[in-house]
Amino acid sequence: MNTEKLERKIAELAQGDGSAFDYIYGQTNRSVYFAVLYIVKDKMYAEDILQETYVRAIKNLSQYRRGSNFAGWLIAIGRSIALNHVKRASREVPTDFDAQAYRYGETHTELPFIFDVAAKVLEQDEYEILMLCQVAGYKRREVADMLEMPIGTVTWKNNRALEKLRQYLEKEGANEG
Amino acid sequence: MKDKDIKKLLSEQSRRVLPDAKLAENIKAELGIAAERGEERLALANGGEAASSRRKHIVVAAICGLCALVLALCIALPLLLRRSALPPLSLDGNKFADIRDADSFYAYGAASVGSMLSSRGGQSAQAAYAFSATDALAEVRAAADMEKVNGYMALVESLLGQGDITSASTDGAMDYEYGMTVSYTDFLGDTVQYVMYYDRQLINSGYDEGEKQENYSISGVLVTDDGQYAVSGTYETETEDDESESELWFRAYFSDEDYIEVRQEHENESEDGATEVEKKFTYTVREGGAVERTVVEYELEQDELEVKLSSDGDELTFRSDARGGENVIAVRGRMQGSSVSFTVHVLQGKYRYEFSDGTTQEFDRRVRAEGAKADLKRAY
Numbered sequence: 001m002n003t004e005k006l007e008r009k010i011a012e013l014a015q016g017d018g019s020a021f022d023y024i025y026g027q028t029n030r031s032v033y034f035a036v037l038y039i040v041k042d043k044m045y046a047e048d049i050l051q052e053t054y055v056r057a058i059k060n061l062s063q064y065r066r067g068s069n070f071a072g073w074l075i076a077i078g079r080s081i082a083l084n085h086v087k088r089a090s091r092e093v094p095t096d097f098d099a100q101a102y103r104y105g106e107t108h109t110e111l112p113f114i115f116d117v118a119a120k121v122l123e124q125d126e127y128e129i130l131m132l133c134q135v136a137g138y139k140r141r142e143v144a145d146m147l148e149m150p151i152g153t154v155t156w157k158n159n160r161a162l163e164k165l166r167q168y169l170e171k172e173g174a175n176e177g
Numbered sequence: 178m179k180d181k182d183i184k185k186l187l188s189e190q191s192r193r194v195l196p197d198a199k200l201a202e203n204i205k206a207e208l209g210i211a212a213e214r215g216e217e218r219l220a221l222a223n224g225g226e227a228a229s230s231r232r233k234h235i236v237v238a239a240i241c242g243l244c245a246l247v248l249a250l251c252i253a254l255p256l257l258l259r260r261s262a263l264p265p266l267s268l269d270g271n272k273f274a275d276i277r278d279a280d281s282f283y284a285y286g287a288a289s290v291g292s293m294l295s296s297r298g299g300q301s302a303q304a305a306y307a308f309s310a311t312d313a314l315a316e317v318r319a320a321a322d323m324e325k326v327n328g329y330m331a332l333v334e335s336l337l338g339q340g341d342i343t344s345a346s347t348d349g350a351m352d353y354e355y356g357m358t359v360s361y362t363d364f365l366g367d368t369v370q371y372v373m374y375y376d377r378q379l380i381n382s383g384y385d386e387g388e389k390q391e392n393y394s395i396s397g398v399l400v401t402d403d404g405q406y407a408v409s410g411t412y413e414t415e416t417e418d419d420e421s422e423s424e425l426w427f428r429a430y431f432s433d434e435d436y437i438e439v440r441q442e443h444e445n446e447s448e449d450g451a452t453e454v455e456k457k458f459t460y461t462v463r464e465g466g467a468v469e470r471t472v473v474e475y476e477l478e479q480d481e482l483e484v485k486l487s488s489d490g491d492e493l494t495f496r497s498d499a500r501g502g503e504n505v506i507a508v509r510g511r512m513q514g515s516s517v518s519f520t521v522h523v524l525q526g527k528y529r530y531e532f533s534d535g536t537t538q539e540f541d542r543r544v545r546a547e548g549a550k551a552d553l554k555r556a557y
Contacts, residue, residue, distance in 0.1 A: 021205055021210055022465070025201045112190040114187060173178075
């Protein structure tokens with residue numbers, strides 16, 4: 001991630017240049033999205049929260065301290081909204097339809113099995129790193145920049161996440177066998 | 178199960194998990210950011226500029242994609258016709274195999290991205306729809322799909338064409354220190370050439386089997402038959418513990434923010450004492466905030482070399498074939514969940530897609546022969 005250019009675009013957006021949005025969104029949306037997805041475990045909700053995160057952040061762009069980690073700031077906002085969503089959802093009494101959506105064909109937001117497993121067995125940072133490296137296609141160096149971590153840490157956590165997933169799947173396979 | 182299998186599982190399912198590309202537009206709409214900037218001037222690498230309508234670009238981009246595919250097919254067909262006696266492509270035709278260092282990587286990047294940029298220039302070409310039946314064509318029910326395919330046809334052509342992608346050093350120009358001419362043979366047997374002028378920035382150097390290897394980044398300009406594009410690239414390899422990871426990409430901008438990028442995925446992974454090497458290329462087309470990624474791989478099927486494109490859940494495999502004394506490009510795969518197969522005939526001035534139900538679709542063919550490049554060179 002080109003931090004200098006990102007900061008420049010943020011400044012342009014703050015000054016009313018809407019064309020800067022595409023660059024900012026392109027550079028940051030995946031890390032925010034996976035941070036949110038880990039919490040809500042539902043693609044549709046994660047997308048809604050991602051949208052809300054950007055709208056809220058950009059409306060309050062003056063609160064961002066220039067030169068600090070913008071992606072980190074967005075992630076913090078996204079996580080906050082996601083946690084509130086989960087808290088609110090836990091208080092709601094689901095209808096039969098909602099609770100048994102899988103029976104009624106409500107599968108458009110259902111995540112593939114391996115992603116459910118990943119959210120279940122991985123720590124949040126392991127999950128985010130794995131998703132950014134293996135799903136979003138970022139290089140470890142880019143992820144290291146994005147999450148402000150040493151590349152060695154990203155490599156270690158990525159490998160650790162793969163190992164955990166592999167062990168879980170092998171165990172599941174053995175149990176089924 | 179190996180880590181590699183986990184990676185593959187995750188990667189294969191990415192389309193179902195990644196956020197919808199339209200989300201950015203929704204956010205902009207909610208924030209009141211205008212999605213359309215309308216007619217604007219695009220800065221070119223050489224300091225010039227060109228008019229561009231963003232909306233038109235987006236629409237045309239899809240059309241161009243399809244057109245490029247058709248074009249590639251059209252190009253491929255005539256060549257195949259001429260060369261009906263040619264043996265099937267063998268492993269020797271795998272142009273990825275020759276990419277071993279920074280020079281060859283940048284040459285490949287310039288040739289392949291250049292071919293796609295040239296195809297983009299042809300996006301405005303008229304597409305003639307000659308469906309002999311109604312729209313019962315399962316294969317072409319979504320014209321946008323074919324447009325997308327068409328965008329990669331020039332690339333397919335460069336990969337299935339006879340001969341290697343070659344490069345030669347030339348003098349620098351346009352205030353750049355280095356120059357490189359890259360060329361390949363298209364399906365009609367014509368030579369396509371592009372010129373790249375660039376500066377280098379050394380990243381590191383070392384020796385590989387006694388030969389000095391230099392990793393370097395570049396920035397410069399790529400000159401094709403229809404324009405000049407700012408380019409940049411990085412060729413860098415990093416090693417950590419038992420894993421080697423490379424950062425190999427080449428990018429050409431067709432506006433300030435929009436670009437076509439090729440990225441080589443080349444990971445050496447040691448596991449259980451064995452080392453596996455995977456090499457494939459991912460092309461990213463970014464335009465107006467929308468990003469489209471396509472993975473290009475060579476596959477060997479029954480001793481014949483095929484080019485496989487995968488994008489957003491769709492997969493198409495391209496293979497040269499001889500039918501009734503005519504050389505064609507046979508395409509098969511899946512688009513939007515349905516099996517498709519069609520044949521591309523490369524004719525003078527046009528490509529003709531022929532679908533399994535006998536219907537056809539034609540696109541103008543842009544000839545990008547050596548002469549075009551010669552004219553450009555004279556312009557400097």
